[in-house]
Amino acid sequence: MTFLVTGATGTVGRQIVAQLVERGLPVRALTRNPAAARLPDGVEVACGDLTSPRTLVPALEGVAGLHLITFGGDDGADLETGPEIVELAARAGVARISVLTGWEETSVERALREANAAWTQVWCAEFMANAYDWLESIRDEGVVRVFGNHPSAVVHEADIAAVAVAALVGEGHAGRSYALTGPESLTPEQRTRLLGAAIGRELRFEELDEAGYRALMRAAGVSDDLIEFGVQLGARPPEAGAVVRPTVERVTGRPARTFAQWAAEHATAFEQP
Numbered sequence: 001m002t003f004l005v006t007g008a009t010g011t012v013g014r015q016i017v018a019q020l021v022e023r024g025l026p027v028r029a030l031t032r033n034p035a036a037a038r039l040p041d042g043v044e045v046a047c048g049d050l051t052s053p054r055t056l057v058p059a060l061e062g063v064a065g066l067h068l069i070t071f072g073g074d075d076g077a078d079l080e081t082g083p084e085i086v087e088l089a090a091r092a093g094v095a096r097i098s099v100l101t102g103w104e105e106t107s108v109e110r111a112l113r114e115a116n117a118a119w120t121q122v123w124c125a126e127f128m129a130n131a132y133d134w135l136e137s138i139r140d141e142g143v144v145r146v147f148g149n150h151p152s153a154v155v156h157e158a159d160i161a162a163v164a165v166a167a168l169v170g171e172g173h174a175g176r177s178y179a180l181t182g183p184e185s186l187t188p189e190q191r192t193r194l195l196g197a198a199i200g201r202e203l204r205f206e207e208l209d210e211a212g213y214r215a216l217m218r219a220a221g222v223s224d225d226l227i228e229f230g231v232q233l234g235a236r237p238p239e240a241g242a243v244v245r246p247t248v249e250r251v252t253g254r255p256a257r258t259f260a261q262w263a264a265e266h267a268t269a270f271e272q273p
């Protein structure tokens, strides 16, 4: 029996793969492009596309635990194929499912609920890794530009993965919904300072107005849908996003990682070339 990780080449999925491998468990990683996947040795790579569920049949063979993402495609669009994926997983005899969810419920969560499947919802408001959105402006100009300087209880992707892995390998997580956060709620300006300290460079923080944000995103080629999503979050961030919760420690037995820790781990990527 093996564990199938979807989104395995993504921010959270790579961590899930690594943590399952660390535990000595057999891992199969789903990707649409095996040649570009760069997955660790010993991981079985399976080619498949979540928007085309038939392609998942071979990947689901012999799977005990399945980690699911809820989007399909590089524009972040919600998966419409939840019912087919959930039915195929049930037919393959998958015993446990973890699902990384975002703000909006998708066809995946609805199908799992309707099928009365054994699944665990792993939710968070914001990844610490979103600081990678600032990579170019930090490297090139030493500046971070943000619309909406609101606090957010950003969570380390390794902690999201640790909770998903706990749900896949352990008892008692089926039917649970885990809202994950880091140990503190930080504004983008505070995160900018922490990142600057890790890089050893003073960074400037510039708060944009909505028009400035729209112009910056359009120039970067961001889709209209994602710009609207960013405007909504910047103008009226949901209060839930700033609430610090004890879930990571409760589920994993280890304190949630701090943003300072994330910044230290990723500092070299932000240094000037």
Ligand SMILES: NC(=O)c1ccc[n+]([C@@H]2O[C@H](COP(=O)([O-])OP(=O)(O)OC[C@H]3O[C@@H](n4cnc5c(N)ncnc54)[C@H](OP(=O)(O)O)[C@@H]3O)[C@@H](O)[C@H]2O)c1
Binding pocket: 006, 007, 008, 009, 010, 011, 012, 013, 030, 031, 032, 033, 037, 048, 049, 050, 051, 069, 070, 071, 072, 073, 074, 076, 100, 101, 102, 103, 123, 124, 125, 126, 127, 130
């Ligand atoms: N960023 C945040 O703050 C945040 C907060 C809460 C929730 N989320 C949710 O987290 C998700 C983003 O996760 P992430 O950042 O870990 O992912 P990511 O780094 O953006 O990577 C995308 C992954 O999805 C896979 N993928 C995309 N479309 C696919 C398809 N049709 N079939 C199979 N695989 C597909 C890609 O695989 P290949 O390219 O290898 O095929 C890749 O592994 C979004 O749904 C978002 O709503 C994000």
